[in-house]
Amino acid sequence: xxxxxxxxLRRVVDDLGTTLLELVxxxxxxxxxxxxxxxxxxxDPVDEELLPLHALVLGVGLSEPAEIxxxxxxxxxxxxxxxxxxxxxxxxxxxxxxxVDTGVAVFGLTRGASxxxxxxxxxxLLAEDDIGVTEPETLGGLPAGDLFALAxxxxxxxxxxxxxxxxxxxxxAFSGRQDEADASRVETVLGRQVxxxxxxxxxxxxxxxxxxxxxxxxTMDPLLGDGVSLMRVAIxxxxxDEILGSIWAAVHEPLxxxxxxxxxxxxxxxxLHLLRARAGSDVSRRLRAELLATALEGGAGAxxxxxxxxxxxxxxxxxxxxxxxxxxxxxxxLVNARERLGDALAxxxxxxxxxxxxxxxxxxxxxxxxxxxxxxxxxxxxxRIATEFLDRVGERLPAAVAVGPVAQDAGGLARSRVVVDRxxxxxxxxxxxxxxxxxxxxxxxxxxxELRDIVVARGDQPTGAVARxxxxxxxxxxxxxxxxxxxxxELGDVAAASARVYVHPNTFRYxxxxxxEVGQVDLGDPEARFAxxxxxxxxxxxxxxRKSTMEGQQP
Numbered sequence: 001x002x003x004x005x006x007x008x009l010r011r012v013v014d015d016l017g018t019t020l021l022e023l024v025x026x027x028x029x030x031x032x033x034x035x036x037x038x039x040x041x042x043x044d045p046v047d048e049e050l051l052p053l054h055a056l057v058l059g060v061g062l063s064e065p066a067e068i069x070x071x072x073x074x075x076x077x078x079x080x081x082x083x084x085x086x087x088x089x090x091x092x093x094x095x096x097x098x099x100v101d102t103g104v105a106v107f108g109l110t111r112g113a114s115x116x117x118x119x120x121x122x123x124x125l126l127a128e129d130d131i132g133v134t135e136p137e138t139l140g141g142l143p144a145g146d147l148f149a150l151a152x153x154x155x156x157x158x159x160x161x162x163x164x165x166x167x168x169x170x171x172x173a174f175s176g177r178q179d180e181a182d183a184s185r186v187e188t189v190l191g192r193q194v195x196x197x198x199x200x201x202x203x204x205x206x207x208x209x210x211x212x213x214x215x216x217x218x219t220m221d222p223l224l225g226d227g228v229s230l231m232r233v234a235i236x237x238x239x240x241d242e243i244l245g246s247i248w249a250a251v252h253e254p255l256x257x258x259x260x261x262x263x264x265x266x267x268x269x270x271x272l273h274l275l276r277a278r279a280g281s282d283v284s285r286r287l288r289a290e291l292l293a294t295a296l297e298g299g300a301g302a303x304x305x306x307x308x309x310x311x312x313x314x315x316x317x318x319x320x321x322x323x324x325x326x327x328x329x330x331x332x333x334l335v336n337a338r339e340r341l342g343d344a345l346a347x348x349x350x351x352x353x354x355x356x357x358x359x360x361x362x363x364x365x366x367x368x369x370x371x372x373x374x375x376x377x378x379x380x381x382x383x384r385i386a387t388e389f390l391d392r393v394g395e396r397l398p399a400a401v402a403v404g405p406v407a408q409d410a411g412g413l414a415r416s417r418v419v420v421d422r423x424x425x426x427x428x429x430x431x432x433x434x435x436x437x438x439x440x441x442x443x444x445x446x447x448x449x450e451l452r453d454i455v456v457a458r459g460d461q462p463t464g465a466v467a468r469x470x471x472x473x474x475x476x477x478x479x480x481x482x483x484x485x486x487x488x489x490e491l492g493d494v495a496a497a498s499a500r501v502y503v504h505p506n507t508f509r510y511x512x513x514x515x516x517e518v519g520q521v522d523l524g525d526p527e528a529r530f531a532x533x534x535x536x537x538x539x540x541x542x543x544x545x546r547k548s549t550m551e552g553q554q555p
Contacts, residue, residue, distance in 0.1 A: 008028070008036055008037065009028040009037065009056070009081055009082055009105055010028045012028075012037070012056070012122065013028055021084065021107045021108070021109060021110070021118075022087060022089075022107060022108045022110070023105060023106075023107055024087075024089040024106050024107060024108050025089070025095060025096050025098075025099035025100075025105065025106040026082070026099040026100070026103065026104060026105030026106055027103075027105065028082075028105055036054055036081075037054055037055070037056050037081055037082075037122075038051075038052035038053045038054040038055050038081070039051070039052040039055050039056070040055070040056050040058065040119055040122045041055045041056070041057050041058070042057075042058045042060060042115075042119070043057050043058060043059045043060065043062070043071065043083075045061075050078075051075070051078045051079075051080055053079050054079060054080065054081040055075075055078070055080045055081060056080070056081055056082045056083075056084065056122065057071075057075055057080055057082070057083045057084070058084050058115060058118065058119060059071060059083050059084060059085040060086075060115050062085045062086075063085070063086065063090075064090075065090040065092035065094065065095050066092075066094065068083070068085055068089075068090070068092075068095055068106070069092065069094045069095040069097075069098040070098075071083065072095065072098040072099055072102055072104050072106065073098050073101070073102055075102065075104045076098070076101065076102025076103065076104050077102075080104055081104070081105065082104060082105040082106070082107060083104055083105070083106050083107070084106075084107045084108075084109050084118070085106070085107070085108065085109065086108070086109050086111070087108030087109055087110055087111055088108060088111075089106060089107075089108040110294070110301065147164050147172050147173030147270070147273060147274075148173045148174070148175075150164070150173065150266075150269065150270060150273055151163070151164050151173045151174055151175040152175045152176055153266075154175065154247065154249075154262075154263070154266045154270075155175035155176065155177060155249075157259065157262040157263075157266065158233075158249055158251075158255060158259040158262055158263055158266075159259070160177075160233075160249040160250060160251045160255075161174070161175050161176070161177040161178045161180055161181050161185070161249070161250050162174070162175045162247055162248060162249045162250075163175075163185070163188065163189065163247070163248045164237075164245060164246075164247055164270060165194065165245050165246050165247075165248060166244070166245040167243060167244070167245055168335070168336055169193065169194035169199050170192060170193050170194075170336060171188060171189060171191075171192045171193060171194075172245065172274075174189050180250075181230055181250035182228055182229040182230045182250065183228075183229075184198060184228045185230070185250050193336065196333060198228070202220075207220055211234055211235075211236055211246060212236050212243050214235075214236065215236070215238070216235070216260070216264065217233050217234065217235040217255065217260055217263050217264070218233070218234055218235070219231060219232070219233050219254055220232040220233075220234070230250045230251065230252060231250070231251050231252065231253070231254070232248055232249065232250060232251070233248075233249045233251055233254070233255055233263070234246050234247065234248045234249070235247050235263055235264065235267045236267070237267050237270045237271050237274060238267070238271060239271050239274075239275055244270075244271055244274045244275070245270070245274060247263065247266065247267055247270060249263070288309070288357065288359050289359035289360060289361055291305040291308055291309050291357075292305070292309065292357055292358075292359040292361060292366055292368065293359075293361045293366075295309065295311075295368070295410065295413055296318070296361070296366060296413060296414065296417040297414060297417075298410055298411055298413060298414020298415075298417075302410035302411075302413065302414065303410045306410060306413070309357045309368070310355050310357075311355060311357060311368055311370050314370045314371065314372075315370070315371045315378075315406050315407060315408050316368045316369060316370050316371065316406070316407050316413065317368075317369045317371065317378055317379065317382045317403065317404065317405075317406055317407070317416075318366065318367070318368060318403075318404035318407060318413065318416040318417055318419075318420050319366070319367045319369065319382060319386055319401055319402060319403045319404065319420065320364050320365065320366050320367070320401065320402045320404075320420045320421070320423075320424050321341060321342070321345055321364065321365040321366075321367070321386075321399060321400070321401050322363070322364050322365075322399070322400055322401075322402070322424045322427060322428060323337050323338050323341060323363075323397050323398065323399050324398055324400075324427075324428040326397075326398060337397050338360060338363060338365065339360060341365060341393065341397075341399055342358065342359070342360040342365040344389075344393060345358055345365055345367060345389060346358035346359075346367075348385075348388075348389045348392075349367050349369060349385070352369070352385055353369050353370060355370050356368060356369045356370065364421075364424060366417070366420075368413075369382055369385075371406065378406050379403055379404075379405065379406065379438050382403050383403050383436050383438060386401040386403060386436045387401075387435070387436045389401070390435050390436065399435070400424075400427040400428075400430075400434075400435045400436065400437070401427075401435065401436045401437075402420045402421075402423035402424045402427060402436075402437055402438075403420070403423075403436065403437070403438045404416035404417065404419045404420040404423070404438075404439070405419055405439065419439050422439070422446040422449070422450075423437050423438070423439060423442055423446065425446070425449050426442040426445040426446055426449065427442075429445075429449075430445075448537050448538060451534075451538045452537075452538050452539075452541065455538055455539050460539055461539070462535055462539050462540055463535070464519075464521075464531075464535075465519035465520060465521040465528075465532060466481070466519070466532060466535045466536065466539070466540065468518055468519050468520065469481050469484065469515055469518060469519045470540070472518045479501070479511065480511065480514065480515040480518060480519070481536075481540070482501055483497075483501065483508065483511040483512065483515055484515055484519075484532060484536070485536055486498075486500045486501045486508075487508075487512060487523070488529060488532060488533045488536070492523075494508055494509060494512075
């Protein structure tokens with residue numbers, strides 16, 4: 001490391017704020033900037049640790065005051081900068097004295113925040129200063145973070161079109177001359193993602209394993225057919241032991257020694273650019289997500305989080321975008337889709353309302369849209385905004401948006417988030433229309449889901465007519481429960497119900513008579529029909545979708 005200073009404890013407190021970390025004991029304002037953090041270390045109680053100077057230690061699992069105080073004194077001997085434990089931190093005299101005596105600051109990690117999130121954010125803060133250049137606006141003579149300029153420079157050095165990709169094989173940047181490559185490279189650049197079939201092929205052949213194990217370029221011969229006709233030379237981009245991504249060159253022949261060394265040097269420069277980009281945007285993105293999540297939870301820090309988001313003292317509408325899991329969709333593709341749609345939604349919302357906040361929290365993208373004044377039509381207006389967004393992104397993935405009620409304050413925001421999450425559950429189960437919904441659109445479905453949760457928690461089982469029909473179907477390989485569902489769903493319309501289960505109307509009528517006999521139920525009684533419908537929806541649960549035929553089935 002040359003030049004520059006590493007992040008201090010005071011900067012950590014300023015950037016992460018009390019929504020994530022609370023200074024409980026000690027002081028972070030020593031001198032001008034406070035102690036510089038030498039690294040982030042997770043405490044292991046069964047292993048003797050050799051800490052870097054001024055380390056920030058994450059005390060996962062520590063809760064007893066005496067245990068924390070003893071660790072603080074040990075850390076003081078190793079010149080550690082601070083210790084983070086899960087809040088609430090005990091108000092203990094010995095612990096306070098240990099912090100004062102050693103100079104080790106003690107922080108409390110907000111309940112609900114994960115240790116992995118904290119570690120990632122802290123390391124991103126440190127990574128920003130690890131770049132270590134005297135001129136922060138350029139790296140290697142190129143604008144910091146301008147990966148496209150860097151890709152073109154690498155392409156000129158090795159005389160081949162290149163792409164710079166992340167760990168998920170998303171294309172971060174590409175050089176010119178891609179028309180000189182093959183069809184697979186063109187498809188990759190146009191889609192900004194290595195197509196799933198190529199990714200799967202490379203994984204099955206063990207190429208990624210070889211690439212990430214090696215510190216030198218790895219050569220891959222052309223795969224037969226399927227649009228790949230040129231050799232590939234790839235090198236992993238590393239920051240220490242962490243793989244940040246890779247550089248791929250499409251070449252007609254192996255690189256000579258000079259160009260191989262040029263590619264190795266280029267990988268180091270790409271790592272610096274990626275670290276700078278991650279240190280800037282990653283911390284901002286994660287901090288925004290933490291602030292938004294804190295605001296949505298409605299705890300003690302919600303008002304402060306709203307204030308830092310610029311949304312205090314004004315009503316807001318909460319919306320949530322979900323991309324449900326679908327058969328045949330790879331997990332990596334699903335994660336990438338959520339991130340891309342989240343970024344697109346953030347851009348869309350800020351175009352409508354510049355103060356809007358949007359972030360991916362877990363597997364749901366939440367958005368907060370501030371209102372300039374109380375408006376009875378606010379939900380409807382936000383519904384139109386969400387519909388317009390989904391129309392623009394298309395229907396390649398089954399994305400859906402839930403729109404919550406207007407929240408007047410931090411407490412109302414937490415209640416609105418609960419409503420939004422209820423709507424999301426319905427949209428995920430429907431996996432179809434509508435793609436945008438308010439509570440008024442799916443209120444009954446949300447109540448059914450909550451009733452089903454109660455039934456599952458209590459372990460209730462079907463009773464009465466439904467139990468008798470289920471037992472009969474299990475014993476005789478019958479279709480009486482399926483027939484009853486279709487009859488109730490179609491409100492007694494035999495023609496529509498028979499078409500739903502793919503049988504002739506006469507066969508369906510016979511089954512109705514049979515289920516009335518077996519279930520000992522009067523289908524002409526509206527109370528009986530309502531009880532049957534509730535049991536089927538709440539106790540039995542949604543049906544397994546399968547196609548029935550007239551042949552070879554018991555009535």
